[in-house]
Amino acid sequence: MISVAEALERLFGLVVPTGTQTVPLTEAAGRYMTAPAIADRTQPPFAASAMDGYAFRDADLGANARLRVIGEAAAGAGSDKSVGPGEAIRIFTGAPLPQGADRVVIQEDVTRDGDMISIIGDVGNSFHIRPMGADFKAGHQLDPRVLTPGDVALLAAMNLPRVTVARKPVIALLPTGNELVQPGEDPGPDQVIASNSYGLHALLAAAGAAPRMLPVARDTTASLEMAIGLAEGADLLVTIGGASVGDHDLVGAVTERLGMDRAFYKVAMRPGKPLIAGRIGGMAMVGLPGNPVSAMVCGTIFLRPMVRAYLGQPAAPEPRQHAPLAAPLPANGPREHYMRATLTPEGLCADKRQDSALLSVLAAAGALIVRPPGDAAREIGEEVPFIRL
Numbered sequence: 001m002i003s004v005a006e007a008l009e010r011l012f013g014l015v016v017p018t019g020t021q022t023v024p025l026t027e028a029a030g031r032y033m034t035a036p037a038i039a040d041r042t043q044p045p046f047a048a049s050a051m052d053g054y055a056f057r058d059a060d061l062g063a064n065a066r067l068r069v070i071g072e073a074a075a076g077a078g079s080d081k082s083v084g085p086g087e088a089i090r091i092f093t094g095a096p097l098p099q100g101a102d103r104v105v106i107q108e109d110v111t112r113d114g115d116m117i118s119i120i121g122d123v124g125n126s127f128h129i130r131p132m133g134a135d136f137k138a139g140h141q142l143d144p145r146v147l148t149p150g151d152v153a154l155l156a157a158m159n160l161p162r163v164t165v166a167r168k169p170v171i172a173l174l175p176t177g178n179e180l181v182q183p184g185e186d187p188g189p190d191q192v193i194a195s196n197s198y199g200l201h202a203l204l205a206a207a208g209a210a211p212r213m214l215p216v217a218r219d220t221t222a223s224l225e226m227a228i229g230l231a232e233g234a235d236l237l238v239t240i241g242g243a244s245v246g247d248h249d250l251v252g253a254v255t256e257r258l259g260m261d262r263a264f265y266k267v268a269m270r271p272g273k274p275l276i277a278g279r280i281g282g283m284a285m286v287g288l289p290g291n292p293v294s295a296m297v298c299g300t301i302f303l304r305p306m307v308r309a310y311l312g313q314p315a316a317p318e319p320r321q322h323a324p325l326a327a328p329l330p331a332n333g334p335r336e337h338y339m340r341a342t343l344t345p346e347g348l349c350a351d352k353r354q355d356s357a358l359l360s361v362l363a364a365a366g367a368l369i370v371r372p373p374g375d376a377a378r379e380i381g382e383e384v385p386f387i388r389l
């Protein structure tokens with residue numbers, strides 16, 4: 001059995017980055033932008049009023065200043081008049097500041113009588129002007145990143161209607177097992193619902209992949225071979241179940257028959273030990289264990305980093321954080337243990353029930369405490385590493 005770190009290295013070795021495509025901004029959120037984006041204009045492109053009020057010369061501000069209103073400037077329709085001594089221009093938020101003016105007073109601080117305004121009270125220190133280029137200047141660069149809604153707004157303001165992003169890796173998800181029916185179907189007395197495929201679909205989509213759900217394969221060579229054939233064209237095939245040593249666990253044997261170049265089988269981790277990986281046809285292939293929590297933990301520890309590598313991001317494990325324990329932990333065995341835990345204000349609290357079949361425990365957990373092989377018993381208050389779910 002190899003270590004989790006070694007398994008992840010070998011999995012990165014199976015990844016062929018997907019390359020890039022250009023998408024409109026409406027499809028850009030959540031995508032990985034692969035190259036810097038460069039603004040082709042300055043924002044604001046002119047000094048602009050930040051408020052509705054009057055533009056005037058700061059030098060005119062004095063006790064009981066009275067100014068003549070000589071024109072109007074609105075957003076999208078600036079004034080071509082120049083503001084001279086004793087003059088003001090009615091101005092609205094977003095309008096270009098007229099020539100000659102260097103200050104804006106908000107309309108609440110003004111009384112108006114016909115063409116004349118009086119500035120009343122203390123107007124404070126704010127000039128209510130957004131200088132040209134205050135947000136960014138032409139040539140401003142947004143570096144490669146997973147695009148947030150805020151990034152998309154910035155790219156639009158930079159006048160970039162399209163953006164170059166990594167193509168989403170297509171990941172074919174293949175649940176296997178005679179006992180499985182789809183959610184919403186009527187299970188027979190010995191049957192259970194295929195759940196892992198849906199959890200993994202959600203996990204992979206959120207990580208930036210394009211998961212493709214295949215029909216459940218039965219535990220026969222013919223059914224598995226046919227289903228694996230349906231995955232053709234995917235970047236990665238992920239099988240679920242049938243990875244262990246039972247008489248009906250055929251994924252290893254069938255993939256070998258199909259000529260899989262195996263990268264490894266079995267990882268010293270808990271849950272998730274019977275993990276298989278390699279290359280088959282033009283695809284990478286990862287065979288996840290069927291136990292529901294095992295499949296989701298392997299998805300978190302291995303598939304999420306793999307998706308990032310497919311997208312061209314640095315090959316790195318899931319980020320770890322540290323927090324104190326709110327409850328003690330027993331000594332760990334020889335496998336790296338990913339314990340389902342909640343993160344409370346007092347610290348991390350591992351669930352008493354760590355059976356890898358308990359999805360209700362996983363769903364309630366916000367964290368996986370990472371226990372190295374052979375880790376000693378831990379007391380309340382000790383800092384331990386964890387991965388956020």
Ligand SMILES: Nc1nc2c(c(=O)[nH]1)N[C@H]1C(S)=C(S)[C@@H](COP(=O)(O)OP(=O)(O)OC[C@H]3O[C@@H](n4cnc5c(N)ncnc54)[C@H](O)[C@@H]3O)O[C@H]1N2
Nearest residue numbers: 175194195196197240241242243244249273289290291294
């Ligand atoms: N003699 C041994 N038995 C087992 C070992 C071992 O080392 N020696 N390892 C155990 C471990 S650890 C795991 S994990 C499981 C993995 O088994 P498989 O990958 O072969 O998975 P299955 O046997 O097909 O299924 C296990 C379990 O999970 C349920 N399952 C499967 N697929 C789904 C799905 N898509 N959605 C929901 N539930 C699923 C299945 O019904 C079984 O209950 O092997 C242990 N055995």
Ligand code: MOO
Nearest residue numbers: 271272273294356
């Ligand atoms: O690895 Mo199994 O995943 O311990 O339940």
